[in-house]
Amino acid sequence: MTVVNAQSIDEALHALAELPEPRLVAGGTDMMVEVNFGRHKPGDVVSLRQVRELRSWHRNDDGSIFIGSGLPYKVMEEGELAMMFPALAQAARTVGSPQIRAAGTLGGNLGTCSPAGDGLPVLAALDAEVHLRSLSGERRVPFSQFMTGVKKNVARSDELITGVTIPMTVGFQGYAKVGVRNAMVIAIASACFVHDESSNSVRLALGAVAPTIVRCTEAETYLDGVLAKATPITSHELDRFKELAASAARPITDHRSTADYRRHAVTILAKRFAERAFNVV
Ligand SMILES: Cc1cc2nc3c(=O)[nH]c(=O)nc-3n(C[C@H](O)[C@H](O)[C@H](O)COP(=O)(O)OP(=O)(O)OC[C@H]3O[C@@H](n4cnc5c(N)ncnc54)[C@H](O)[C@@H]3O)c2cc1C
Secondary structure, X not given: OOEEEOOOXXXXXXXXXXXXXXXXXXXXXXXXXXXXXXXOOOOEEEEOOOOHHHHOEEEOOOOOEEEEOOOEHHHHOOOHHHHHOHHHHHHHHHOOOHHHHHHXXXXXXXXXXXXXXXXXXXXXXXXXXXXXEEOOEEXXXXXXXXXXXXXXXXXXXXXXXXXXXXXXXXXXEEEEEEOOOOOOOOOOEEEEEEEEOOOOEEEEEEEOOOOOOEEOHHHHHHHHHHHHOOOOEOHHHHHHHHHHHHHOOOOOOOOOOOHHHHHHHHHHHHHHHHHHHOOEO
């Protein structure tokens, strides 16, 4: 096995293009589980741990924020990033244990593309774009077009996820997940809710209740209409919102939960977020 300890994005891209069976590894918290369970036998490994360009974030000229794919969750949990994106901080705090959060990255969450990945509903609700780079150039894919199925995405094998760009949004945002216990748990259902004050519109994305992360567009449009009336939300309107949110889910029954429970969990998450964000009578 060849192990390339890439020092730059360029070096990683050349290794990806030239090695016969390359596999990228960032924090290794997903990949090593696959290796330990014998589900994956790496051919060649391209480690991104020492690529400094991937392990940072910055503000773009238009005010949006670029987060490098190799930035560990622990950096998103507090500080400036957490102030700008509270939902991302809340999601980061729910990932595994401190050890997992010190090693695990958004790039790895995107690379694995599990419907239960905690970073993904946040990227969906914040309208993030994923940056993919290969030796032939860079392309930016809206998250809504990035994930195509369970553990499937549009990245080609010669492409590296360099990071995500997230537009700044002013207004309430939150992330929550339902699991069988309070910590170290994979989501049974998860949701990210964002209120964009500039357009007085909401976004709601769900995780772990469909093959991909889903946006609840009908529920969003409905609540936008309610907000446009500029009167407190009634309990009847709240009920309608949560039911529309649940109708966007396509849950399955598996070893973690039942489809019915997942649908119910979505109604609770949607209702709680609307209650936290707005005046409900
Ligand atoms: C004990 C434990 C608890 C966990 N709990 C949670 C949890 O609560 N929530 C959650 O969402 N996840 C959880 N996970 C899964 C994992 O920690 C996350 O998915 C994490 O984001 C993976 O990041 P990583 O850098 O470790 O990925 P890696 O394991 O390094 O990589 C994962 C996949 O992405 C690919 N990849 C990595 N970086 C890139 C890149 N830059 N470009 C293209 N492809 C790339 C790799 O080739 C691999 O296929 C847990 C894992 C463990 C072991």
